[in-house]
Amino acid sequence: MSYPAKILITDDEKGMLLTLSAILEDEGYQVVGCQNGDEAIRYLSTEMGESPVDLVISDLKLTDMSGLAILSHLKQVSSDAAFIVITGNATTETAIEAVNQGAFAYHIKPLDIDALTTSINNALRQKSLLTENRNLLEQVQQSEIKYRTLVEKANAGIFTMEPSTGGFIDVNLKMEEISGRSRESLLNMTLPMLFCSESMQSNAPELLCRTLEQGQASINDLYFERPNGDEICVDLNTTLVEYHGKKVILGIARDVTERKATEEHIRETSKLVSVGKLAAGVAHEINNPLTVVMGFSQILMNQGQPEAVESRLQGIFLEAERAAKIVKNLLSFARKHEPEKQYVSVTTVLERALELKAPDFRINNIALTSQWDQDLPYTMADDNQLIEVILNIVTNAEQAMIEANNGGALVVGASVSEGNIRISISDNGPGIPPERRHEIFDPFFTTKEVGKGTGLGLSISYGIIKLHGGDIWVESDLGIGTTFHIEIPILSPSGVLEIEEPEKQPTPAPDKPMHVLVVDDEANIRKLVASLLSLESCTVDLAENGNEAWHKLQSDFYDCIILDLKMPGMGGEELYWLIEGSNPEQASKVIFVTGDIASQETSKFISGTGNLSLSKPFNIAEFRDLVFQCGSRAKEEAKISPESVSLNV
Structure with a gap:
């Protein structure tokens, strides 16, 4: 392309529009910016004749229309101009739809500028090649010499064949490359012989018949089998033309193997997102029973058991711990983390x-x-x-x-x-x-x-x-x-001195028994935590949901609140903000407990509060230490003195 390519950018985010325009202008492109779809379509309708656009880059989700509507209009005014989709809300369906409607590439915000620049260069090259290919087809009937020279430069496989048999009459170099066969071999073959299976071969008669009846035909997603066994996905387009005084079929084969692989990758990415969501649910549902199994087995071992019983309890604990590691690794891997x-x-x-x-x-x-x-x-x-x-x-x-x-x-x-x-x-x-x-x-x-x-x-x-x-x-x-x-x-x-930390000493128990509220929707978790706290002479209240806990908090001040984050109804996060709004000192006594350790949202919330937290399943020594840390924190004199009450279930 000898002239500076013209690129039309459509994005309703002004900052993105200005930034992208500046980057592409620095690359030497002529850039036109539009802030909505209507403005872009008006420009394409009025300016394509004298100063055509070579490439359109559009956000998928605009305020007034879908970016695909601009793509549809672009195909009406220019069959050669390329189209690149950018979006911050990607789904498998929209990605595949955009590719199938003719989009050259699909990029997700925040944009990788290097990757986008590569796509722009490739799109402009393809646009140039498509223009060449169209010119080739217009000139093929004018001159045999000019036909051969130009067709050999095409980036698509071009061939002529007998309408009755599908036997090849002539092929270009790209057709040799796509099929993995020499021109001499292809001229002794028919089109069906390239297909990789009998079911694919059955498409050939249909293609020939439709071409003869309608003058043209197309079939997508067919597979050629190369001599080395590789399978190449192609889209075929055929037209009935006159060649040396007789009717022949002119065909174009485009290698779309990479496009199909991209679609498959989009589907795999979508599956991984689903796995991440499933893993979060699995972690919560499995980590709760694992917490109970590990906790009670530790309690029993700490109470002293006969050797045979001790060994079996140790086996139970170790296997539960192994299961917990598997859940943790699955959850961490399935989650999508920024580098x-x-x-x-x-x-x-x-x-x-x-x-x-x-x-x-x-x-x-x-x-x-x-x-x-x-x-x-x-x-x-x-x-x-x-x-x-x-x-x-x-x-x-x-x-x-x-x-x-x-x-x-x-x-x-x-x-x-x-x-x-x-x-x-x-x-x-x-x-x-x-x-x-x-x-x-x-x-x-x-x-x-x-x-x-x-x-x-x-x-x-x-x-x-x-x-x-x-x-x-x-x-x-x-x-x-x-x-x-x-x-x-x-x-x-960088900038961090590697200092060997002294071995951490366990936090001593507070001077007086603690008053603790345990909030968890799992009955066995509540029983486990109550048992652990009772061993430390704590007074314990239990609540199975946020509403019950909030009711208890109206009449008692607690030295520590063990709060599960994921509960039906009022969850732990909502309850925390209620406590924070009414009594910040009480809110500082919350220890968050969660089974979804890899959730970035959960981590962000907990770190933002500055409170202590514990992941399920937990070690009882770690649990005891955190509770005592919470109880040892200096607090202002409570407005309501905690009463010494028995365990309430």
Whole structure:
């Protein structure tokens, strides 16, 4: 494109419109800004003749209409101009709808400017190619020489074929590339022979008949099978034309494999969001009974039992603790976190990732060997992203070993190497062919069957490790196995002195018995907490919901309030704000208890109050310490002196 490309930006957020316009003008583009859909459509209707727009970038959700309405109008006034959707409210359905209606790309706010710039460049290239392709079709009947020269430059597979048989008469270079066959091979084939299955082949007669009857036809999402077994998704468009004095079918095949993979990735992302919501519910429902099992087993063990009983109680506690770790890891992984580097233990990262896969390994006959020192250094990293990388690699290894050997051996090791932490993951699967190794980190590359993988796992992993200033590479021997190596630098928190903290001493009990209110909708949780507090000579009141607790708070001041956050009716957060509004001193005595430890909303609320908090399931020593900390906090003289009352259930 020799002239500066013209880009029309439509966004009802003035700040976003001005910022994006400034960035693109600095890139040398001619930019037109519109603050609503009506203004954009008016501009497209009046200006496209003399000064056409090459690309439209529009917010999906405008105040006066959907961005897709602008896309629809753009297709009416210019079949070549490209369209990019930006949105802050993405759903699977809207994303797929936008792509299917002709949008070139789909970007979610906050925008990744580098990714958007890449999409703009690619869209403008495609627009240029579409213009070339249209011109090609207009000129194909004028001159055979000009036809051949121009068609060979096209970015779509172009071919002519016999209307009666579907046999190829001529093909361009792009058609050779898409099909994976030479021109000579294709001229000895028919169109149905390219399809990857008999069901796909049945589409060919329908395509030919519709072209002969209606003059043109199109079928989307067909799959060509290359000689090496790769399957390529194509959209086919055919037109009946006159060629050398006889009727032939002119066809255009567009490779849409990447588009289909993008749609699949959008669906997978939506599934992960659903898993996150499910995990939050599962965490709450499972962590409550786990709290009861772990708590009462600890109470019984602390009371002294016969050796056989003690051993069984220890087994109950350890297995419940293991289940709690699984729930915690699932919840942390399923939640979508913004990249956030913290000073983390690589040992803990490895353990959390492998705990998530442990059930699958047992079921699928995968023998796991862990080889690392427990004193591996800490480093600055996003632990959730590192877990994602490890899970991507070990899951690929697991699937490869199952397909090849019905199981196998996986070795995960870690060590320090020249200022870096190196993680190595080895399997004894089939290995990766040498000609494929340079492609495995490419987006959308996959060796799995259609529908069984997006080909994005290793590409995402590569990006994550590079963002950490590290490196990732693969070594493989066919028939022996594959090893992935990950290296990340050992970094200390800037400006933070590493001081070994003294061992924390338990908080002593207050001078006088505490008066405690326990608010939880689970009866067994209330009984457990009451039992723990009774052992410490506390006076305990119980409430099964926020309304009952609020009623009790009208007549008593409590030294401590154990408050569950997630309850039917009035939840813990609503009750807290009621207490804060009426008696800030009493509100400072609240200890929040939650089973949804990975929720960013929950963490933000708790940190904003400055109160103590406890995650379910909890250790009774930790629980006791927090209660005593709460009771030891200095408080102003209460307006209502707590009465010494018995346990109320």
